[in-house]
């Protein structure tokens with residue numbers, strides 16, 4: 029029932045765009061470097077297939093703009109279509125979707141925006157492209173802490189930013205974020221760009237807890253401990269541990285599952301070389317962030333868009349987030365997957381997500397100031 033499908037080749041995925049819906053900006057999308065270092069860190073192969081029907085006011089379809097990669101989103105779209113009979117048309121892109129909805133204005137075909145990170149969800153709200161989400165289904169299943177107070181966005185899944193440590197070379201079984209700045213790790217840490225959303229979010233949380241001055245010292249300390257200049261995605265840092273270039277890395281939980289279940293045998297080997305430590309389990313708790321959804325201000329299929337958001341908040345979809353995406357469901361009644369459970373217990377940092385969002389700008393400036401991306405010794 030969907031016009032956008034994940035590639036049948038397991039090693040890659042393709043993006044299928046609904047030409048009739050999105051012809052106007054197709055060239056821009058096709059030339060975009062899809063997911064070179066984003067959500068899924070795979071290189072997406074982009075293909076376009078003509079869609080069966082032009083844009084219309086029909087309630088039987090819903091248009092989604094997604095920052096999240098097809099491999100993660102398609103199982104949810106397929107299940108939604110199967111349940112409701114509503115067709116999903118998905119545009120996938122790593123960047124620029126909020127700007128695009130804004131530029132399209134009243135004529136935007138977007139009904140729902142799927143995004144990762146509290147920073148992006150608040151950006152969508154601030155850009156004025158949202159309308160209020162208020163339904164019993166969402167309120168019943170998603171705790172208020174994971175919803176915008178004004179209903180501009182709703183969280184759907186959660187991930188933790190953890191430490192991957194070499195099983196061979198790291199003996200300790202617990203760690204704190206503060207410790208990452210300890211000179212004892214000099215030359216032993218690998219991390220992706222300090223300006224990447226995930227690291228900006230982590231530093232923003234540290235600012236919220238300890239203030240800017242301490243956070244800057246921390247960022248500088250971690251930078252001085254880096255084994256190499258930041259490059260690649262979270263998985264590349266684990267690869268570097270496997271290769272002996274560093275002993276610990278910082279990354280998001282679901283990448284562990286992605287490597288463990290990868291059809292690339294080498295990624296399974298990377299995963300086997302590390303153990304996963306939940307920083308600050310004995311203190312503030314581990315830094316977490318969310319993925320979420322926005323109902324577009326000018327949604328042409330508003331009812332279908334709401335139905336989709338309701339569905340994504342429902343226990344059925346929350347279970348898909350848990351079992352197939354290996355994220356932490358936000359519905360407290362839905363259990364994490366056995367795979368995720370095996371990593372240990374997550375004690376999420378209780379810091380309000382809006383406190384993370386509001387410190388992002390300061391965090392990004394600190395990363396620049398300490399020259400994080402220039403690497404050690406710079």
Ligand SMILES: [Fe+2]
Nearest residue numbers: 066067068280
């Ligand atoms: Fe990611």
